Amino acid sequence: MKPILKKSVDSVVYSFTLKELVEPHFDPNWHFHPHYQLFTVLEGSGTRFIGDNIRHFEAGDTVFLGPNIPHLWQSDRVYFDHNSGLQTHGIVIYFTEDFLGDGFFEKSEMHPLKQLLEKGERGLDIFGGTRDYIRHELQNLHQYEGFERVLxxxxxxxxxxxxxECSYIASFGYVNTHKVSETERMQKVHEYVMxxxxxxxxxxxxxxxxxxSESAFCRYFKSRTNKTFFDFIAEIRIGHACKLLHEGSLNITQVAYESGYNTISNFNRQFKDITGKTPFMYQKEYIKGIR
Known part of the structure; x- marks a missing residue:
């Protein structure tokens, strides 16, 4: 499949686009588009790439993204097996800043919403009761039409x-410096690493x-992602480890080896550097949170 960098999601009929996505796996192409995006995952798991941020995702993942933030919800490899019986399910809204007309968000009454749009330029993770509310409303929005849907x-x-109950996703000062001509190159990087x-x-x-060359690639990657290539690898490995710790079927040593680490000491160090917690504490807090 040819990689996609820019994605057309405009509606010729409505002021914003509402889509329900039910597929064997999420769109495997790294891309961006000039729209704001409100998205929730109802089914599926994998690795999420947004701007310069990498993390594991699963059902419940809910985000608000500003325009032109490169992103990819890379489903776990098992979702690409023809006989897996698995599927992914998500609901997304796409809209532009002028979806209600030029200057709508410049009015004084709209100041809080204007600030939200500005925060969305780094992407926002949504959690807690706000996440529950957004997920519920997204799942029911298709029941409404016309002006009531807009309201x-x-x-x-x-x-x-x-x-x-929102936290920034991309790091402070993140700017998308990717060009259309780089689409295939970055897609190859993601596919190879995964x-x-x-x-x-x-x-x-x-x-x-x-x-x-190796040196040219390292410079290129750092300039485009705000991180070294080996930091990128570490974040993918730790994201996978987080998923395994959630599942709870392996002990921590087994999780380390299944995530690409040959020594438990290196795994523990990188896990704490990235998550701020030891693997044991991370798993303990996760289990406590779902009870």
Whole structure:
């Protein structure tokens, strides 16, 4: 499949686009588009790439993204098996800043919503009661038509603008510097890493794959993602480890080896550097949170 960098999601009929996504796996293409996006995952798990942020996702993941933030919800490999019987399910709204006309969000009454749009430029993770509210409203929005649908959507944006149950996704100062001409190159990087992160990732092999020298690739990757390539690998491995810790079927040593680490000490160090917690504490807090 040809990689997609820009994605057309406009509606020729409505002021905003509401889509229910039910597929064997989420769109495997790394892309961005000039729309705001409110998205929730109802079924599915994998690795989420948004801007310069990487993390594990599962059902419940709910985000608000501003325009032109590169993103990808990469489903776990099992979702690509023809006989898995699994499916992914999500609901998304796409809209532009002028979806209610030029200057609508510049009015004084709209100041909180304008601030929300500005925060969305780094992407927002939504959690707690606000997440529950947004997920419920997204699942029921298709029942409404016309002006009532617009009102419901504006109420959702208002709730988000008033909530403190949101956290930034991309790092401070993140800017999308990707170009259309780089689509295939970055897609190859993502695909290669997702296929090989459990084993030794050879920089020389990947650099050759995208027709660059090792040093040129490292400079290129750092300039586009705000992180080194090896930090990128570590975040993918730790994201996978978080998923395994959630499942609880493996002990911590087994999780380390299944995530591409040859020594438990290196795993523990990188896990704490990225999550701020030891693997044991992370798993303990997760189990406590779902009880």
């Amino acid at each position: 419901k959507f504006l109420a959702m944006l208002h709730e988000l603008s008033q909530s403190n 296929k090989h992160f459990k084993e030794e990732v050879r920089l020389s092999e990947l650099a050759s794959l995208v027709s660059m």
